[in-house]
Amino acid sequence: xxxxxxxxxxxxxxxxxxxxxxxxxxxxxxxxxxxxxxxxxxxxxxxxxxxxxxxxxxxxxxxxxxxxxxxxxxxxxxxxxxxxxxxxxxxxxxxxxxxxxxxxxxxxxxxxxxxxxxxxxxxxxxxxxxxxxxxxxxxxxxxxxxxxxxxxxxxxxxxxxxxxxxxxxxxxxxxxxxxxxxxxxxxxxxxxxxxxxxxxxxxxxxxxxxxxxxxxxxxxxxxxxxxxxxxxxxxxxxxxxxxxxxxxxxxxxxxxxxxxxxxxxxxxxxxxxxxxxxxxxxxxxxxxxxxxxxxxxxxxxxxxxxxxxxxxxxxxxxxxxxxxxxxxxxxxxxxxxxxxxxxxxxxxxxxxxxxxxxxxxxxxxxxxxxxxxxxxxxxxxxxxxxxxxxxxxxxxxxxxxxxxxxxxxxxxxxxxxxxxxxxxxxxxxxxxxxxxxxxxxxxxxxxxxxxxxxxxxxxxxxxxxxxxxxxxxxxxxxxxxxxxxxxxxxxxxxxxxxxxxxxxxxxxxxxxxxxxxxxxxxxxxxxxxxxxxxxxxxxxxxxxxxxxxxxxxxxxxxxxxxxxxxxxxxxxxxxxxxxxxxxxxxxxxxxxxxxxxxxxxxxxxxxxxxxxxxxxxxxxxxxxxxxxxxxxxxxxxxxxxxxxxxxxxxxxxxxxxxxxxxxxxxxx
Numbered sequence: 001x002x003x004x005x006x007x008x009x010x011x012x013x014x015x016x017x018x019x020x021x022x023x024x025x026x027x028x029x030x031x032x033x034x035x036x037x038x039x040x041x042x043x044x045x046x047x048x049x050x051x052x053x054x055x056x057x058x059x060x061x062x063x064x065x066x067x068x069x070x071x072x073x074x075x076x077x078x079x080x081x082x083x084x085x086x087x088x089x090x091x092x093x094x095x096x097x098x099x100x101x102x103x104x105x106x107x108x109x110x111x112x113x114x115x116x117x118x119x120x121x122x123x124x125x126x127x128x129x130x131x132x133x134x135x136x137x138x139x140x141x142x143x144x145x146x147x148x149x150x151x152x153x154x155x156x157x158x159x160x161x162x163x164x165x166x167x168x169x170x171x172x173x174x175x176x177x178x179x180x181x182x183x184x185x186x187x188x189x190x191x192x193x194x195x196x197x198x199x200x201x202x203x204x205x206x207x208x209x210x211x212x213x214x215x216x217x218x219x220x221x222x223x224x225x226x227x228x229x230x231x232x233x234x235x236x237x238x239x240x241x242x243x244x245x246x247x248x249x250x251x252x253x254x255x256x257x258x259x260x261x262x263x264x265x266x267x268x269x270x271x272x273x274x275x276x277x278x279x280x281x282x283x284x285x286x287x288x289x290x291x292x293x294x295x296x297x298x299x300x301x302x303x304x305x306x307x308x309x310x311x312x313x314x315x316x317x318x319x320x321x322x323x324x325x326x327x328x329x330x331x332x333x334x335x336x337x338x339x340x341x342x343x344x345x346x347x348x349x350x351x352x353x354x355x356x357x358x359x360x361x362x363x364x365x366x367x368x369x370x371x372x373x374x375x376x377x378x379x380x381x382x383x384x385x386x387x388x389x390x391x392x393x394x395x396x397x398x399x400x401x402x403x404x405x406x407x408x409x410x411x412x413x414x415x416x417x418x419x420x421x422x423x424x425x426x427x428x429x430x431x432x433x434x435x436x437x438x439x440x441x442x443x444x445x446x447x448x449x450x451x452x453x454x455x456x457x458x459x460x461x462x463x464x465x466x467x468x469x470x471x472x473x474x475x476x477x478x479x480x481x482x483x484x485x486x487x488x489x490x491x492x493x494x495x496x497x498x499x500x501x502x503x504x505x506x507x508x509x510x511x512x513x514x515x516x517x518x519x520x521x522x523x524x525x526x527x528x529x530x531x532x533x534x535x536x537x538x539x540x541x542x543x544x545x546x547x548x549x550x551x552x553x554x555x556x557x558x559x560x561x562x563x564x565x566x567x568x569x570x571x572x573x574x575x576x577x578x579x580x581x582x583x584x585x586x587x588x589x590x591x592x593x594x595x596x597x598x599x600x601x602x603x604x605x606x607x608x609x610x611x612x613x614x615x616x617x618x619x620x621x622x623x624x625x626x627x628x629x630x631x632x633x634x635x636x637x638x639x640x641x642x643x644x645x646x647x648x649x650x651x652x653x654x655x656x657x658x659x660x661x662x663x664x665x666x667x668x
Contacts, residue, residue, distance in 0.1 A: 018390075018464035092347070097192035099185075099380075102348035109336050111414035113282075117320035120279045124161045163243055166314055167225040174208050174310050175229070176273060178303065179376035182315035183628055186210045186272065186301055186378055189351050193297055193382075198267040201291055203244060203284065204274025207232040221266070223258065247283035249334065250409030252290065263290050269298040275331060276319035277311070278304060286407060295388035298343075300331050304357070304377040324377055331381040340413055342406035343383035352377040392439050398424035401442065410446040412451065418466035419445065426474050433476055441473040444480040448472055451489050460492075464518055471522035483529030491521045501543050508546045509570060511563040523574045534580035541577050549573055552592055557600055568604045 088103030178186075191212040194200065198217055202209055205222030206229040222236040223244070230239045242255045252258075270289045278284055282655065288298050304324055311318070328348045335343045353375040389400040401420040411419065427438050452465045472478050472488070489495040492501040493497060497503040505524075509517060524542075527535055549569040553560065560568070572592065576583040583591065595603075 011043075064274075086197075087193065088347070088472070097349065097351075099189070099349040099351040100347060101350045104345050104347055105338070106344055107329075107332050109333060109413070111417075113337050114333075115318065120281070120316050122161045122277075122279070122314050123320060124159065124317060126314040143653050161314060163227060163245060163314065168227070170239070171311065172226070176308055178208070178210075178273065178308070179353075179378075180376040181206070182303055182356070182378040183210050184355050185351040186380070187212055189301075189349065189380055190270070190299070191215070193299070194268055198661060199263075199265065201266040201269045201288070203269065203271040203288065205230050205233060205236060205239070209233060209235045209270070210272060211235055219266075221261070234343070244284050245277075245279045247280040249280075250283070250286075252283050252287035257290075258287060261291060264293045266291050267293055267296050270301070271295070272301045273298070273303060273308065275300055275334070276305075276315050277318060281334045282338045283415040285334050289339045289342055289385055289407070293387040294385055297382055297384050298335075298383040299380055301378065301380045302331070303379075304326060306376075307368060325381065328379055328381055331379075335381070335383045338509060339406045339411065340416065341402050342386055344386045345382040347381070349380040349382075351380060352378070381536050392427065392435075394428075394543070397427045401427075404442045405445070408443065408446055410449040414462060415449060415466060418463060419469055422470040423467055423474075426470055430474070434474055437476040437478070438474050441478060441480075444473055445469055447480045447485055448488065450483070451492055451494055454494055455492060460514065468518045468522055471519065472525055474525040475522070477530065478526035479529075481529040484525055487525045487528040488521070491525065501539065504543055504546070508550065509566050511561075512566045512570075513563065516563075516567050520570050520574070523578060527578060528605055532580065538578055538580045542573050543572050545577055545585065545588070546570070549592065551667070553600065556595070562602075567607065568600065571603070571607050 038276045087106040088100045093100045103510070150375075170629055187210045190210065194211065194215055194217075196216045198215075199219040200211075200217055202220065202222045203224075205224045206226060209220070209222075211217075211220075217235075217237075219238065220236050221238040221240065222230045222233065223240045223242045225241060225243055227239065227241050230236055240255075240257045242253065242258055244253055246254045249255045269292055271284075271288075273286075274338045275281060285298075292298060305319060306328075318330065319327070328350075332346055332348060335346055352466055356377045386403070388403045388406065392400045398420050401423045402416065405416045405420065408416075423438055423442075430438065448469045449465075452460075452469065455465065478484060486495065487502075490497045491505075493506075497506055509520065512520070524539075527539055530536075546569065548567050549572060553565045553569055557565070557568075576588050576591070577585070
């Protein structure tokens with residue numbers, strides 16, 4: 001028979017759908033069928049209702065167990081064979097500590113944070129799912145259905161976990177008791193990267209840091225809620241009592257002590273057997289990134305889910321729900337969704353001692369039944385910090401803009417990528433004044449996206465949102481003041497429009513297409529909140545001049561569509577009236593009256609061509625960027641081939657023990 005653990009792992013690595021009432025969105029990696037959540041859904045535990053599902057299966061398929069189990073075993077073995085495919089190159093393995101399992105190019109992520117909030121609640125706060133109502137089952141069957149109706153939701157009062165009391169009082173006498181063989185493997189891994197003279201920050205510090213005995217650190221700062229546990233750790237030179245689950249959303253850990261350490265202080269950040277207790281992992285990783293020096297490495301290590309069950313009340317739902325293989329990929333996702341490109345060289349290691357349970361399913365059913373006292377698994381996921389570009393690199397502005405957005409809140413990874421490409425395009429074609437505005441206004445993007453994320457993505461797609469944000473922050477007059485944000489929200493329809501400005505603007509531009517409306521919005525919003533009386537008068541002149549301008553254009557250009565009339569009219573007003581000092585009302589009216597039909601047609605054609613040219617330029621820019629990436633990749637592959645060939649053909653090597661060159665003995 002297959003054990004519950006085998007059955008759980010089978011379902012976690014196949015296309016098996018555990019419940020028709022639960023909706024999944026699947027993302028495939030070369031090794032793992034990774035089930036991320038669809039919006040508004042919860043991940044169904046692979047272990048909670050196994051017995052119930054088996055009973056349902058047996059009822060529907062009343063055949064000999066042999067005919068049920070054999071196909072499962074066959075499918076299971078096929079899946080494991082796929083999972084054993086290498087995910088790290090030989091070159092990567094030769095340059096890293098033993099046990100490298102997932103190389104830097106193997107990770108695949110969705111464009112936005114894929115996890116539901118309830119995956120990060122401690123077990124003590126989890127609400128048990130009510131059992132199905134038998135009467136509801138009968139009613140469902142009578143109606144011709146096969147699914148059990150969901151139970152009627154009840155309001156349940158859940159006692160919150162008092163983390164300070166839990167770690168400082170209830171668990172004060174409990175220790176982690178990590179498996180000695182697994183701990184030794186972790187120490188061996190640390191020895192490959194942590195050297196004498198380095199400074200180390202340990203998040204979730206406890207009785208043992210598992211560092212090599214002979215390493216001499218310049219500084220070793222422990223961070224934890226358990227001062228009693230840290231007092232037993234002789235390695236620590238500094239101890240901070242900090243609740244890592246107390247965070248400022250999208251910013252970092254809410255701790256004056258942690259902020260007081262400063263920025264870029266540590267060569268290494270280690271976090272052992274801690275991330276399964278984190279309720280806001282992204283914020284913890286953000287704080288770690290800030291505290292690391294550029295080039296510093298963060299190592300997150302963890303054992304199997306059964307390593308220290310005495311702390312299960314504080315362990316989060318996702319940790320208890322997912323298997324060890326998934327734990328590694330989720331650990332990697334915390335790097336990606338905390339600082340994105342601010343981390344490089346993301347790698348996953350399986351450093352489990354010999355005899356530990358195979359995470360890829362290589363164990364036989366007999367192994368799982370008989371080897372009860374096998375060593376515990378040990379895994380490490382780590383990445384290196386990349387420095388933010390201090391100045392915009394004119395040769396690659398997109399890279400610089402991307403680096404400056406690694407930690408800014410509100411924007412998803414998808415949005416940052418879209419904005420960086422568009423900022424780069426605007427930057428290379430702008431004046432010095434506008435370039436300065438672009439490089440200094442990046443921190444204002446979150447204020448804009450706080451409004452944009454509330455928009456309907458189908459009516460206002462992400463690319464158009466990014467274009468609006470870029471156009472607004474590129475304006476030298478934009479500073480993100482309250483009046484500008486209010487104007488943006490009114491222009492987007494997220495706030496009741498003002499009767500004196502936004503209501504008439506919205507009504508009079510109803511025929512313009514969405515992209516043209518966005519461009520108009522980016523002209524107008526930075527003009528608000530200036531404190532300049534002349535600018536306020538220009539805004540009033542703009543809105544009051546719309547109706548007479550459109551009437552003149554309809555008379556002069558009877559063949560123009562209403563959309564063209566509105567587009568041309570707002571362009572003329574924005575160019576001559578919206579910016580103070582360009583034209584008075586009288587000068588503008590006289591100039592408009594003097595324009596001929598052919599001149600107006602030419603202005604409209606240029607305006608439309610500008611949009612077409614801009615789109616074409618963006619496509620060209622993206623193609624050139626991809627070509628450059630392909631060229632660099634090809635150069636790197638050629639370089640690797642040269643190194644490989646040189647290694648195969650060399651006749652002499654340096655002997656580190658003797659300090660001399662010796663002849664290579666070729667294998668026959």
